Amino acid sequence: MDQQSHSTYEIAQVCLLAGKIMLENGGETYRVEDTMTRVAHAFGIPDSHSFVTPTGIIFSIDGPEQATRLIRISERSTDLHKVTVVNAISRRISQGELTVKEAYRLLEQIDAASPGYPFWFKVVSAAVASGCFLIMFDGTWLDFIPALLAGGAGLSFLIYFHRLVPIKFFAEFLASLLVGTMAYLLLKIGLGHDLDKIIIGSVMPLVPGLLITNAVRDLMAGHFVSGLSKGAEAFLTAFAIGAGIAFVLSFYNGEGIV
Incomplete structure (x- = not known):
């Protein structure tokens, strides 16, 4: 796997994880798709496509190193704080403040965090x-x-x-x-x-x-x-x-x- 393919794979992973967190915690479908597209565009992928349903996400990146990924959503709850934090990370990515690896690490921490209230x-x-x-x-x-x-x-x-x-x-x-x-x-x-x-x-x-x-x-x-x-x-x-x-x-x- 060359560097370009590896980068495309990592970008797709970041987009999918952001969409998964939002969808599992009460985010709207159109907001999930918009966030994934904006993150991909901020990382230099202008042509990306996402199809989101309450039970799954399909994300595809066009180009020489085309990548298509599917993730299954089995549990859904309501935690709008996580949705807000993912939106904040998305804005930081759009402003060029985070690299792919930094964004993925932050999203993993959000995904692993316990619910906001006991x-x-x-x-x-x-x-x-x-x-x-x-x-x-x-x-x-x-x-x-x-x-x-x-x-x-x-x-x-x-x-x-x-x-x-x-x-x-x-x-x-x-x-x-x-x-x-x-x-x-x-x-x-x-x-x-x-x-x-x-x-x-x-x-x-x-x-x-x-x-x-x-x-x-x-x-x-x-x-x-x-x-x-x-x-x-x-x-x-x-x-x-x-x-x-x-x-x-x-x-x-x-x-x-x-």
């Missing part, structure tokens, strides 16, 4: 957000504590079940099922007054808001494959949440609670 902080944030959503949806302060408890427990259930069951749909269904059950039990022991508002506030941290937003933005940008697939994933998540809550409400409907 488990307890996510649970506390979800709990506080649930209580605030309850007030936003015209709930009363008497139901704030039940929504706070059910919302925090809901996110912790989701994380725990997702580790046990790698299928996201079932983890979300079980989490929403337990959220509904917990809201009913809190109401039963006198800690709440409006079951509907408590459930609505508690499930909001589970709603795929970023996924829906990215699906719409990808569709508007002309990325129909990614937009439709993300929209379908958001629909399945919403269906799982709704099915879990509906099961609880139908089960306890005979007791006159709802």
Whole structure:
């Protein structure tokens, strides 16, 4: 392998790693493709092509030493801090501040870094957000504590079940099922007054808001494959949440609670 071929290979590796980090952590498809193209152009590759879907990235470089690479995306989560850091590295590359090896080393460090927030902080944030959503949806302060408890427990259930069951749909269904059950039990022991508002506030941290937003933005940008697939994933998540809550409400409907 000569020097030119080796350089082309390294540039493709940098572009793929940047795209992989962004896609795995909540970046939009068009943003991923634009970042990869800009990085390649900054490193002296004017003719590059990328095709990005939620489950994979294909990147190709034209020229005498043509290179085409494919990378598979199996896990997706939300960590917009990593997306922001990759964008910052991309800007530094465009300004000529980083070499290929330096950029690849920085991207490897970002990829290997643990999620930005610990488990307890996510649970506390979800709990506080649930209580605030309850007030936003015209709930009363008497139901704030039940929504706070059910919302925090809901996110912790989701994380725990997702580790046990790698299928996201079932983890979300079980989490929403337990959220509904917990809201009913809190109401039963006198800690709440409006079951509907408590459930609505508690499930909001589970709603795929970023996924829906990215699906719409990808569709508007002309990325129909990614937009439709993300929209379908958001629909399945919403269906799982709704099915879990509906099961609880139908089960306890005979007791006159709802």
